Amino acid sequence: MTETGLRARHVSVNYARRTVLHDLNPALFPRGRVCALLGPNGSGKSTFLRAVAGIVPSPAIITLNGMELSRIPLAQRTRHCIYLPQALPAPVHLQVLESLIAAHHVNGMPGMADTNIIDEALEILATFGIEDLAMRYMDELSGGQRQLVGLAQAMGRHPDALLLDEPLSALDLHHQFSVMKIIHQATITRGLVTMVVLHDLNIAARMTDDAIVMRDGRLIAAGPTRTVISPELLQQTYGIHARVETCSRGEPFIMVDGTID
Numbered sequence: 001m002t003e004t005g006l007r008a009r010h011v012s013v014n015y016a017r018r019t020v021l022h023d024l025n026p027a028l029f030p031r032g033r034v035c036a037l038l039g040p041n042g043s044g045k046s047t048f049l050r051a052v053a054g055i056v057p058s059p060a061i062i063t064l065n066g067m068e069l070s071r072i073p074l075a076q077r078t079r080h081c082i083y084l085p086q087a088l089p090a091p092v093h094l095q096v097l098e099s100l101i102a103a104h105h106v107n108g109m110p111g112m113a114d115t116n117i118i119d120e121a122l123e124i125l126a127t128f129g130i131e132d133l134a135m136r137y138m139d140e141l142s143g144g145q146r147q148l149v150g151l152a153q154a155m156g157r158h159p160d161a162l163l164l165d166e167p168l169s170a171l172d173l174h175h176q177f178s179v180m181k182i183i184h185q186a187t188i189t190r191g192l193v194t195m196v197v198l199h200d201l202n203i204a205a206r207m208t209d210d211a212i213v214m215r216d217g218r219l220i221a222a223g224p225t226r227t228v229i230s231p232e233l234l235q236q237t238y239g240i241h242a243r244v245e246t247c248s249r250g251e252p253f254i255m256v257d258g259t260i261d
């Protein structure tokens with residue numbers, strides 16, 4: 001039977017002669033679940049996503065829903081597996097709606113009529129609460145607005161796997177939560193494999209299903225997010241004294257008491 005989900009095996013990456021990922025073999029990333037990639041600065045999270053996406057050289061074997069991505073040309077691979085980098089979409093002089101239509105033409109649903117493409121683009125913008133930006137130019141938007149448009153473009157390309165590198169970095173509190181909710185919902189309804197690099201552990205604990213934790217280019221923990229994030233892990237990984245409490249609504253929250261110096 002064909003395996004569904006994304007499997008990454010032997011993920012190693014060298015930059016120049018320095019090894020930054022050491023033969024990682026995480027468990028299967030299943031469809032319909034959001035996995036947080038956690039770890040301190042420089043631990044290799046972005047590099048891991050880039051290796052999975054095929055945009056840094058790696059001997060990694062990547063299979064997605066039974067298809068070996070590492071054997072197909074990059075242009076074809078990016079139709080299935082979209083990597084959204086930390087950098088915001090370029091502030092080009094293009095209207096937001098046009099940019100979504102262009103993203104659709106990169107790899108949206110083949111054979112869709114033009115009016116349907118426009119309707120779908122408007123619907124995606126509405127999902128992100130930014131339909132009022134449709135006629136605005138990308139080079140006139142704020143950083144957070146551009147980040148939302150970047151996410152909308154990614155959704156409009158109908159990926160099977162979504163690799164998001166700090167997608168909340170420019171967003172206010174409201175949008176951090178609303179975007180994670182949209183990502184979670186889309187992951188379930190579209191059966192996506194979603195990986196998301198996060199630095200906010202409270203958002204990770206509340207809004208992702210699973211987590212893998214990296215340090216110095218190695219995996220040091222993996223499993224359901226709420227099990228993985230523990231005071232011991234926070235101490236060992238981030239060098240902080242912290243407690244994992246439960247709020248009156250039963251949600252976990254992380255209280256940081258101080259750094260270990």
Ligand SMILES: Nc1ncnc2c1ncn2[C@@H]1O[C@H](COP(=O)(O)OP(=O)(O)OP(=O)(O)O)[C@@H](O)[C@H]1O
Nearest residue numbers: 015016020039040041042043044045046047048197
């Ligand atoms: N293009 C590059 N050339 C050389 N070294 C690089 C390059 N990109 C990243 N590195 C190095 O690889 C290591 C992992 O970097 P990476 O960006 O994957 O970490 P990260 O966990 O995503 O960090 P952050 O949380 O700070 O974004 C770091 O030591 C970094 O300096």
